[in-house]
Amino acid sequence: MVGANSKVGHLIREGVKANPTTFTEVDTVIIGGGISGLVAGRELHKNQKPFLLLELDKEVGGNAAFGSNKTSEYPWGAHYIPIPNNYLIEYLQFLEEEGIIQGYDENQLPIYKEEYVCFDSQERLFINGKWQEGLVPKFGLLAEDEAKVASFLKLMEVLKEKKGSDGKWIFDIPIANSSKDEEWLKLDQITMIEWLKQQPFFNSYLENYINYCTRDDFGTSIYECSAWIGLHYFAARKGKGANVKSDDVITWPEGNGFLVKKLREKIKDQIRTNALVTEVKPVEAGIKIAVLNPINNVSTGFLCKQLIIATPQFITNRIWEHKERAALVKSHFEYVPWLVANINCSTPLEISGAPLSWDNVCYSSLSLGYVNATHQLLNQKISEHNFTLYIPLSEKDAKAQRQKAYETPIEKWKELVLQEMKRVYPNFESNIISIEILLWGHAMVKPKPGLVHGPVLDSLAKSPDPRIHFAHTDLAGISIFEEAFYQGLNAAKNCLNG
Numbered sequence: 001m002v003g004a005n006s007k008v009g010h011l012i013r014e015g016v017k018a019n020p021t022t023f024t025e026v027d028t029v030i031i032g033g034g035i036s037g038l039v040a041g042r043e044l045h046k047n048q049k050p051f052l053l054l055e056l057d058k059e060v061g062g063n064a065a066f067g068s069n070k071t072s073e074y075p076w077g078a079h080y081i082p083i084p085n086n087y088l089i090e091y092l093q094f095l096e097e098e099g100i101i102q103g104y105d106e107n108q109l110p111i112y113k114e115e116y117v118c119f120d121s122q123e124r125l126f127i128n129g130k131w132q133e134g135l136v137p138k139f140g141l142l143a144e145d146e147a148k149v150a151s152f153l154k155l156m157e158v159l160k161e162k163k164g165s166d167g168k169w170i171f172d173i174p175i176a177n178s179s180k181d182e183e184w185l186k187l188d189q190i191t192m193i194e195w196l197k198q199q200p201f202f203n204s205y206l207e208n209y210i211n212y213c214t215r216d217d218f219g220t221s222i223y224e225c226s227a228w229i230g231l232h233y234f235a236a237r238k239g240k241g242a243n244v245k246s247d248d249v250i251t252w253p254e255g256n257g258f259l260v261k262k263l264r265e266k267i268k269d270q271i272r273t274n275a276l277v278t279e280v281k282p283v284e285a286g287i288k289i290a291v292l293n294p295i296n297n298v299s300t301g302f303l304c305k306q307l308i309i310a311t312p313q314f315i316t317n318r319i320w321e322h323k324e325r326a327a328l329v330k331s332h333f334e335y336v337p338w339l340v341a342n343i344n345c346s347t348p349l350e351i352s353g354a355p356l357s358w359d360n361v362c363y364s365s366l367s368l369g370y371v372n373a374t375h376q377l378l379n380q381k382i383s384e385h386n387f388t389l390y391i392p393l394s395e396k397d398a399k400a401q402r403q404k405a406y407e408t409p410i411e412k413w414k415e416l417v418l419q420e421m422k423r424v425y426p427n428f429e430s431n432i433i434s435i436e437i438l439l440w441g442h443a444m445v446k447p448k449p450g451l452v453h454g455p456v457l458d459s460l461a462k463s464p465d466p467r468i469h470f471a472h473t474d475l476a477g478i479s480i481f482e483e484a485f486y487q488g489l490n491a492a493k494n495c496l497n498g
């Protein structure tokens with residue numbers, strides 16, 4: 001069991017407070033070293049604004065954390081980025097700066113570094129007793145069912161190109177750029193399953209497939225996820241590249257840990273890890289920040305002119321007392337726990353069908369399948385792998401799921417992991433070298449109806465103190481890299497504008 005660091009995180013819940021006697025002056029402080037906080041740091045650094053980034057864990061990365069063993073590096077959370085939409089200028093610039101985009105062709109389409117584009121075979125699905133290529137169900141489907149799946153996908157292609165009465169894309173990334181056309185926003189009032197059941201192409205294969213997709217990106221089942229968000233999954237991405245297909249993904253053995261390393265590198269001198277912020281107190285002279293080092297229990301204090309809080313809202317509430325914000329978060333935000341297992345193993349015996357791929361999904365299962373971290377290595381012979389298995393604990397009552405997860409012993413988790421893997425590898429025990437398990441207690445917020453287009457996110461994004469700015473993916477309502485990037489960038493810009 002390797003984390004997450006619940007002991008340290010729960011210190012805040014238990015009311016433990018750092019008790020600094022002196023406060024060192026710093027221009028700007030960023031609390032939280034996930035992608036949002038790191039991107040904010042990158043922007044401040046580019047603009048030569050002095051800052052300090054405080055992260056509670058022993059390493060930055062947050063949900064994009066990664067690990068390693070003698071076989072390879074592997075992700076503990078976020079593991080890929082899709083091909084970005086071509087008009088996200090700052091994001092494309094970032095990818096270019098980090099060598100992921102290597103230039104542009106004569107049509108101004110980005111040229112991606114081949115080594116980072118997911119190698120063949122990208123995805124496979126175990127369905128009706130066989131591995132098929134791709135994740136959209138097709139093997140063993142009746143012609144009638146296949147036609148229904150095709151109709152749904154065709155509609156998604158139409159929605160990708162659709163704009164609202166305000167001239168904006170109906171579904172865009174970041175979500176804040178999407179159209180506010182009331183006709184389409186109505187979809188945020190119902191669940192994805194309600195919408196699907198109204199369609200002529202509704203069938204159990206689509207129900208299953210879309211449920212996999214919403215659980216995969218949002219940790220939320222089709223039965224709880226907003227229909228607007230469910231459709232956003234399929235229709236918001238319109239990216240094109242010179243040497244990629246639009247459904248290709250960019251990935252590395254360590255997943256988005258690669259991007260964490262890139263972001264960390266340039267600002268490493270401004271990062272303080274093992275720095276748990278327990279209290280934020282705006283005073284006339286600035287903002288006081290109390291920090292506890294959970295390793296040696298030493299308290300430190302900072303006094304800053306501006307502050308970026310890049311922590312999830314349930315934590316922001318505990319470190320900065322603000323009754324109205326706290327009430328909104330409590331009544332509207334529900335955080336899904338996730339289990340991630342990294343299994344170091346020898347090459348297992350494959351059941352016939354499509355070969356071992358980067359993403360390997362079993363139709364209608366509890367897990368979302370496993371990603372093969374060694375897939376992206378350049379070695380010609382790979383005899384050991386790291387399979388990263390993802391299980392969102394996405395049953396309806398997230399709090400009960402979290403409590404159950406907290407109390408479940410490691411042996412039970414191992415049984416569950418094994419049970420999932422044995423669906424496709426009956427003799428998998430003989431391949432296992434080690435299993436490591438990480439439980440994210442509050443991995444991501446559920447985009448239930450009314451969250452993304454209701455009044456809550458707008459209220460929470462507005463700061464009651466002009467010196468304090470917020471940045472976290474949960475303020476977007478969905479947890480994806482691009483949203484974290486723009487959350488961080490916008491908070492830094494607000495900060496730079498004073």
Ligand SMILES: Cc1cc2nc3c(=O)[nH]c(=O)nc-3n(C[C@H](O)[C@H](O)[C@H](O)COP(=O)(O)OP(=O)(O)OC[C@H]3O[C@@H](n4cnc5c(N)ncnc54)[C@H](O)[C@@H]3O)c2cc1C
Nearest residue numbers: 032034035036056062063077078079080277443473480481
């Ligand atoms: C299992 C899983 C898989 C995912 N897969 C993908 C994927 O493949 N692609 C994708 O785009 N997205 C994926 N995501 C979404 C991912 O959450 C986002 O892409 C992004 O990494 C979120 O960054 P963030 O900075 O907004 O939040 P976080 O990662 O939550 O960062 C918040 C940071 O604040 C720190 N912190 C909290 N409290 C304090 C405190 N009091 N003091 C100091 N520091 C504090 C935390 O330790 C953490 O580092 C996945 C998420 C999970 C959980």
